Amino acid sequence: MKINISLVDDETLITELLTNFLQQDAAIEVLAAYNKGEDFLNALEQQIALPDLFVFDYRIGDTDGLELLKKMRQRGINIPVILLSSHYNDSLISFIVKTGFAAFLPKNIKPTILIEVIHEVYTKGFYLLPAQFEQLREQILIKNQPLTTDLKLALSEREIEVLQLIAQQKTGKEIADILFLSPKTVEGHKNSLFIKTGAKNVVGLIVYGVQNKLLSIDEIAL
Numbered sequence: 361m362k363i364n365i366s367l368v369d370d371e372t373l374i375t376e377l378l379t380n381f382l383q384q385d386a387a388i389e390v391l392a393a394y395n396k397g398e399d400f401l402n403a404l405e406q407q408i409a410l411p412d413l414f415v416f417d418y419r420i421g422d423t424d425g426l427e428l429l430k431k432m433r434q435r436g437i438n439i440p441v442i443l444l445s446s447h448y449n450d451s452l453i454s455f456i457v458k459t460g461f462a463a464f465l466p467k468n469i470k471p472t473i474l475i476e477v478i479h480e481v482y483t484k485g486f487y488l489l490p491a492q493f494e495q496l497r498e499q500i501l502i503k504n505q506p507l508t509t510d511l512k513l514a515l516s517e518r519e520i521e522v523l524q525l526i527a528q529q530k531t532g533k534e535i536a537d538i539l540f541l542s543p544k545t546v547e548g549h550k551n552s553l554f555i556k557t558g559a560k561n562v563v564g565l566i567v568y569g570v571q572n573k574l575l576s577i578d579e580i581a582l
Contacts (some may be wrong), residue, residue, distance in 0.1 A: 363482045366409065367393040368400050368428065369444075378415070381471045388478065397423035404435055411439065413481055414475075415575040417467065418445035426459055433460070440481050444469070456492070457567055460560030484529050486562040493580075496563070514556050520574055522549040527580045528565050541565040 365382070367375045367390060375393035376431070382388045391409040394400040397420045403409065416425035425443050440462035448466035456464045462481045465474065480487040488496065515523070518539070525535045532550070536543045553559070557568040569575035 361387075363388040363413070363478060364389050364391050364409075364411040365413050365415060365478065366391050366411040367415050368397070368420055369393070369415075370395050370419070370421045370427070371417075374417070379470070380472075382475065382478070383473050388475065389529050389564070392564060394464070396421055397428055400428060401431060404432065404437060410437070413440045413442065413443045413478065415444065415478075415574070418443060418447065425461075426461055429460065442474075442477060442481060442486060442487075456488075456561070457564045458560070460564070465489070484562070485526075490564065497580075515553070515574070519549050519556070521555055522546060523553055523565060523569050523574060526550070526553075526562060527569060527575050 367378055369375050369378075372395050375395060379390045379393055382390055391411050392403065394403065400519065416428060418425045425441070425445075429441055429443075432441070441460075442463045442465065442468040443461045444465050446467045448464065448512075462485060463477050465477060477487045511524060521539060522535060525538060530538065532543050532546050535541070536546045539546070553565055557565060559565045559568055566575065566580060570580070
């Protein structure tokens, strides 16, 4: 099964080069490339060629990837988005947590690494570079707060089990097999976790789990 992706970048040369390189991987198919935010939003409205994940540039003409992500979510489209930026900094890991991007990468990243990230996001929902993971550990340890009784009661025992397995980077199918559940039931628990915690992505769930003593920082798999 191919991983279908769409690219959004205002530089035609970049989208053409990325398309040619990414499709050298037999598992990846580039469905569409948009050079204008308006064209991308029109395609969303018509649900033309919705992919498994998107790759956005941060700056896209007179708009940006963050604004497009917000408009996607407002339309109820929860497809993962990998963000590329020429203004990348390892310390911006909190940006990923707050905005809901599945991965945040420097625009000059090696294409071979981008392919690895695409596979990781497709199977596990998020990806952190090693330096980002260390930043996340430090920020969690600094801000670590005790769990309140209300928060303990908010999540069911099964939801906590799912959260712990997500932190180990288990896929939905792997979680289903481990807990003897159907993939659909696991997806339901994940959706419930997002609603109850207010997290916007998997990284946000993990931060919530550690800060509320449901996960140990050492249990998180990179």
